[in-house]
Amino acid sequence: xxxxxxxxxxxxxxxxxxxxxxxxxxxxxxxxxxxxxxxxxxxxxxxxxxxxxxxxxxxxxxxxxxxxxxxxxxxxxxxxxxxxxxxxxxxxxxxxxxxxxxxxxxxxxxxxxxxxxxxxxxxxxxxxxxxxxxxxxxxxxxxxxxxxxxxxxxxxxxxxxxxxxxxxxxxxxxxxxxxxxxxxxxxxxxxxxxxxxxxxxxxxxxxxxxxxxxxxxxxxxxxxxxxxxxxxxxxxxxxxxxxxxxxxxxxxxxxxxxxxxxxxxxxxxxxxxxxxxxxxxxxxxxxxxxxxxxxxxxxxxxxxxxxxxxxxxxxxxxxxxxxxxxxxxxxxxx
Numbered sequence: 001x002x003x004x005x006x007x008x009x010x011x012x013x014x015x016x017x018x019x020x021x022x023x024x025x026x027x028x029x030x031x032x033x034x035x036x037x038x039x040x041x042x043x044x045x046x047x048x049x050x051x052x053x054x055x056x057x058x059x060x061x062x063x064x065x066x067x068x069x070x071x072x073x074x075x076x077x078x079x080x081x082x083x084x085x086x087x088x089x090x091x092x093x094x095x096x097x098x099x100x101x102x103x104x105x106x107x108x109x110x111x112x113x114x115x116x117x118x119x120x121x122x123x124x125x126x127x128x129x130x131x132x133x134x135x136x137x138x139x140x141x142x143x144x145x146x147x148x149x150x151x152x153x154x155x156x157x158x159x160x161x162x163x164x165x166x167x168x169x170x171x172x173x174x175x176x177x178x179x180x181x182x183x184x185x186x187x188x189x190x191x192x193x194x195x196x197x198x199x200x201x202x203x204x205x206x207x208x209x210x211x212x213x214x215x216x217x218x219x220x221x222x223x224x225x226x227x228x229x230x231x232x233x234x235x236x237x238x239x240x241x242x243x244x245x246x247x248x249x250x251x252x253x254x255x256x257x258x259x260x261x262x263x264x265x266x267x268x269x270x271x272x273x274x275x276x277x278x279x280x281x282x283x284x285x286x287x288x289x290x291x292x293x294x295x296x297x298x299x300x301x302x303x304x305x306x307x308x309x310x311x312x313x314x315x316x317x318x319x320x321x322x323x324x325x326x327x328x329x330x331x332x333x334x
Contacts, residue, residue, distance in 0.1 A: 001248070002026045004075045004117075006060055006108065007082030009036035011192045012123065012181055014044060015241040016079060018190065021050045023245055028054040028073050030066075031082065035195055037334035043189040060104040063111060070115035077119035077251075078112060079244060080105065083153070086199040087127070087292050090150035101153035102160070109164060118171040121247050124158055126179045126233070126258070126297055127151030135264065136300035139177070139256050148292035158256075165254040172254075174247040179233035179260035179299050181240050183319040184326035191326030192237075193333035201270060202234075202319070206327035209280045216282060218267050220289035225296055229267035233260040233298035236314035236322070246308040260299025261312040274320040 003020060007013045008029030014036075020027050021044065029041070041055055054073070058065050060082045083101040084090070090097045112118065129137050130145030146152040158175050165171050182202040184191030197213075198204040207213040221228040243259045265273070271282050305311045314322075 001076040002074060003028070003248075004069075004073070004078045005029050006078065006080045007031055007036070007123075009033060009038065009040045009055075010081055012178070012237060012240060013079075013081035014040045014190050015185060015237045016081070016244045017053070018044050018047060018185065019241040019245055021048045021053065026052065028056065028069070028075070030056045030058045030060065030069065032059040033057060035084075037193065039334040040190060047185065047187055047189055060108050061100070063107050066108065066111040067114065070111055070117065075115070075117050077121070077248060078108070078117060079121045079123075079248070080108065081123045083123070085150065087148045087150050088199050088290060090148050090153075091292055094149040097149045097153050102156050105157045105160065109160070118168075119251055120161070120171070121174045121176065121244055121251070122157065122161060124175045124177045125151060125154045126177050126260070126299065128155045128158060128177060129297070131294045132297060135296050135298050136262055137258065137297065138300040139258055139303055147294060162254065169253070172251040174251055175254075175256040176243060176247060177256065177258050178240060179235050179258070179297065181237045182234045183236040183238065183314065183322040185238060186322055186325070188325045188329040191323070191330065193330070201267060202323050203327070205271065205274050205282055206323050208282050208284075209274070209278065209324060210327055210331050212331065214283065216271070216284040217287040218284050219287050219293060221286045222289075223295035225266055227266050227268045230293060231264040231266045231296040231298065233263060234265055234270065234316060234319055235260050235312050236319050239312040239314050243304065243308070243310050246304075246310040250308050255307070257304040257308065258299040258301050259304060259312075260301050262299055262301045264296060264298035265316055270316070270320070273316045274324070277317050277320050278324045280324070
């Protein structure tokens, strides 16, 4: 298939591009590089030995530019990763998140409609569940009550896609609700490269391990969890990328899947696993809870296994090992 990947130079997008190329698909990436690097392209070519990778530097809000790209390349499907993704930043810059994530997706969908490209795999998030009533969370759990603008943008886009499908059932759309992607490709050539101070746990841990940061802040030790720290479902980014290919193969109608391991690990669990596997001590301090955070969130991933034939295979030890392999080989990122 000839596939357009928006945000394909980003963390999850790049790992999925790699998987698509290895599966024999033809890939075009568009990315505005606002929080990613062009260097990713050379790294992907290095890993795969495939040079036929097209890149267009572009913002998905550029409707005219998108029209030109769609007319030229004749895509079969779109994988849509492009978007701002920091929970904390979204509470400080909500308008930017709504403009980029929701507005950008509406523009992309309009262009897809005009080009008669009606197959889409969308990068959604478990944040659409808000503060869940119970865990593990299945796809039938109520959505809404989102605790931050980032999560609300994902929920709004999901609703947009639902309404679009209701109006025109010739669309094939998969909404993939990620839990917490971590790790990196085993080569150590591509991985998570946050700009500035990391917002997510794993890159923060690896930067403390490398000496780039002094210590980790554990936000809250008074949640209703086993050790008081927040519990999340961490999934290896390579497993996550594989889920996108399974969704693409299965696509028919409108479908929604959780992509997670089904296991919850606390912040302190992750720190201990990192220390044990990599034999590095992580300095941390307890800090107040962050606005928008919840106590516990992990998936019931059985639907993806039964319908897509997909499940996460890599455990927490592989996640922390690969995360450190990437950081240690790329101490300053790309």
